[in-house]
Amino acid sequence: MATIRDVAKLANVSTATVSRVLNDNGYVNSETKNRVNEAIEQLRYRPNDVARSLFxxxxxxxxxxxxxxxxxxxxxxxxxxxxxxxxxxxxxxxxxxxxxxxxxxxxxxxxxxxxxxxxxxxxxxxxxxxxxxxxxxxxxxxxxxxxxxxxxxxNNRKGAREATAYLQSIGCKKIAHICGPQTASNSKDRLKGYLDVVKYEAWFHSDFIVAGDYRFKSSYEVTKDLLTKHKDIDGLFVANDLMAVGVLKAAESLNMNIPEQLSVIGFDGIPLGLTTTPSLTTIQQPxxxxxxxxxxxxxxxxxxxxxxxxxxxxxxxxxxxxxxxxxxxx
Amino acid sequence: MATIRDVAKLANVSTATVSRVLNDNGYVNSETKNRVNEAIEQLRYRPNDVARSLFxxxxxxxxxxxxxxxxxxxxxxxxxxxxxxxxxxxxxxxxxxxxxxxxxxxxxxxxxxxxxxxxxxxxxxxxxxxxxxxxxxxxxxxxxxxxxxxxxxxNNRKGAREATAYLQSIGCKKIAHICGPQTASNSKDRLKGYLDVVKYEAWFHSDFIVAGDYRFKSSYEVTKDLLTKHKDIDGLFVANDLMAVGVLKAAESLNMNIPEQLSVIGFDGIPLGLTTTPSLTTIQQPxxxxxxxxxxxxxxxxxxxxxxxxxxxxxxxxxxxxxxxxxxxx
DNA sequence: ACCCTGTTTGTAACGGGTTACATACTTTTT
DNA sequence: AAAAAGTATGTAACCCGTTACAAACAGGGT
Known part of the structure; x- marks a missing residue:
């Protein structure tokens, strides 16, 4: 690899001048500039970014x-x-x-x-x-x-409220929530949003909140369990789309019909939600x-x-x- | 940020010695080594990777x-x-x-x-x-x-042959192919594999090969067109899973039942194929x-x-x- | 006593750019 | 005509590790 010194030598100038041409700063005579550029081309010179970074x-x-x-x-x-x-x-x-x-x-x-x-x-x-x-x-x-x-x-909390309220508005009577890892602040906020809406409902029970980890697999397993134990759940707000798709598959495996028996809403708005059957209702993030x-x-x-x-x-x-x-x- | 010279000064040695300690090469007296390590810790020194890279x-x-x-x-x-x-x-x-x-x-x-x-x-x-x-x-x-x-x-060609032969083996009579971008060699090979199997079939027609670009959207559109024009297609080998999912959704939108009316096989074996309904038969790559x-x-x-x-x-x-x-x- | 090998450490060049500073010449300002 | 500002270019230090080489000393073998 050619260095700036090779270029300087070929163009008969100092490395400082070459550097000035490269970075287009300081004074350089236009004729000199041409000579330097020719040398650069001739040698196929590319400045070394590591040297530049170091300085x-x-x-x-x-x-x-x-x-x-x-x-x-x-x-x-x-x-x-x-x-x-x-x-x-x-x-x-x-x-x-x-x-x-x-x-x-x-x-x-x-x-x-x-x-x-x-x-x-x-x-x-x-x-x-x-x-x-x-x-x-x-x-x-x-x-x-x-x-x-x-x-x-x-606004995770508001989005979660909206999701949960939407399920209520379409007539869901018992709404559960699959949440994300509780270390993540967005996951906590989505849980709060859910609670904002359902906390004082007569039917509400802490069993309706189950922990996931934002991944497909956990949600699939956890949901099978939840829906087997609580057959009266008719709405499910899931903390992200990936897990919501797990819910869809879990319901399928239990021969539950979505959306007839159970309405599911996710969070994120990833393209994956368009490829499932049924397609996924969701809170879309930009x-x-x-x-x-x-x-x-x-x-x-x-x-x-x-x-x-x-x-x-x-x-x-x-x-x-x-x-x-x-x-x-x- | 502390430099190697700071460490050297504090430990009362030369930078060479510090470097030897850092890289664990050359001779260093164990007592000196301790002194250097202490200095490193005290100064929270981290070597500069850029300088290292430059050299x-x-x-x-x-x-x-x-x-x-x-x-x-x-x-x-x-x-x-x-x-x-x-x-x-x-x-x-x-x-x-x-x-x-x-x-x-x-x-x-x-x-x-x-x-x-x-x-x-x-x-x-x-x-x-x-x-x-x-x-x-x-x-x-x-x-x-x-x-x-x-x-x-x-082995793309072999996989494609396998996919196509599989469709034949389950009784498909007219098998079409959605291919990937023809600039990609794997896409070309998959097309070849398909042709290996169907080229001399009486029903085969070049209309049965349609071009996609490995993306969901193109496949969705192209497939709607294909299935509308050729209602007798009963098998579809799609050059990758993402496009195969597009096919699933296209068939759904045309009220065609998969797999009853049309069998679809993809290529790749991505997890997405597990989330669709029906789940996707595919040629899985490791x-x-x-x-x-x-x-x-x-x-x-x-x-x-x-x-x-x-x-x-x-x-x-x-x-x-x-x-x-x-x-x-x- | 001498040589050889092994150990310990330091000095200084090196990698390849960038730029502060110095120098010198030209043009403008007053 | 002198001072100031602008143009053009070079020298050398700098960024921060790495390592070739040199120096100095200890211990073992003959």
């Missing part, structure tokens, strides 16, 4: 941490972040953490040592304490972990917007670290599909 | 290029690559290329400038010519682009194994670049689910 202390990379790349929510989000960061000349690094604290810390350290310029994190286990020694800006997504750290979220806003805010934070903390909350939308249906009065 | 000319990063992160096939693959590379102390970079040649080249250049140590590529547009100036090892996945570049693939083998081979190639080119071909497996059914004789 600048910045790598032009940003990282996104997601708990589960197999949940279609996150590829969607990743696309958004990728689009924005690429647009601004950053390289995008995607890290899958499995919601595993050690893995998160390992990645955080490894990438900090690589002078990564900023982090976008979807994490349930990270809190301020772990980030004390991280000097690059961080933004939390989907889940919020400190008022000192910028975040982009949706996934792409969440990702792109987060990326934009992070990039601003990188350029202006003194800037104050921003918490942005986006709105969710109820999407009615075929997994819910108005219940006829008995 | 070594290697960044301990490897990159995976995928055409569409939203296709669940690729997150699965990414997990495999991530697991292996992390295990060997590499940082994993995931790049979404949209099958866009320019984006691929841009990524390739950007990452080469960052001294990325190797590339795993799923690409339809890259050929040897574009890689001439890339000095780090490359392995192609899923698709094969040159005999000089190592690859890990599956996705995780493909990814992890590719990563392993790449890491070997990085350590021993002189090593000869390897082409590994893995086997696929037919998984019978509910989207296919033996056809009763009329």
């Amino acid at each position: 600048k202390g910045s790598s032009k990379m940003i990282a996104l941490f997601v708990p589960d790349i197999k949940n279609p929510f996150f590829p969607e989000l990743a696309r958004a972040v990728e689009d924005v960061t690429n647009q601004y000349g950053y390289t995008f690094v995607l890290c899958n953490t499995d919601d595993n604290h050690e893995k998160e810390i390992t990645y955080l350290n490894a990438l900090t040592q690589k002078s990564v310029d900023g982090f976008i994190m979807v994490s349930s286990t990270i809190c301020e304490r772990h980030l004390e020694h991280v000097t690059s800006p961080i933004i939390s997504l989907d889940r919020r972990f400190s008022s000192n750290i910028s975040s982009v979220t949706v 996934i792409y917007e969440i990702g792109s806003r987060a990326a934009q805010i992070l990039l601003e934070l990188i350029d202006h670290p003194e800037q104050q903390v921003i918490h942005e909350e986006l709105e969710v939308t109820l999407i009615e599909r075929d997994s819910t249906k108005r219940r006829e009065e008995a | 070594k000319g290697s960044s301990k990063m490897i990159a995976l290029f995928v055409p569409d992160i939203k296709n669940p096939f690729f997150p699965e693959l990414a997990r495999a690559v991530e697991d292996v590379t992390n295990q060997y102390g590499y940082t994993f970079v995931l790049c979404n290329t949209d099958d866009n040649h320019e984006k691929e080249i841009t990524y390739l250049n950007a990452l080469t400038q960052k001294s990325v140590d190797g590339f795993i590529m799923v690409s339809s547009t890259i050929c040897e010519r574009h890689l001439e100036h890339v000095t780090s090892p490359i392995i192609s996945l899923d698709r094969r682009f040159s005999s000089n570049i190592s690859s890990v693939t599956v 996705i995780y194994e493909i990814g992890s083998r590719a990563a392993q081979i790449l890491l070997e190639l990085i350590d021993h670049p002189e090593q000869q080119v390897i082409h590994e071909e893995l086997e696929v497996t037919l998984i019978e689910r509910d989207s296919t059914k033996r056809r009763e004789e009329a």
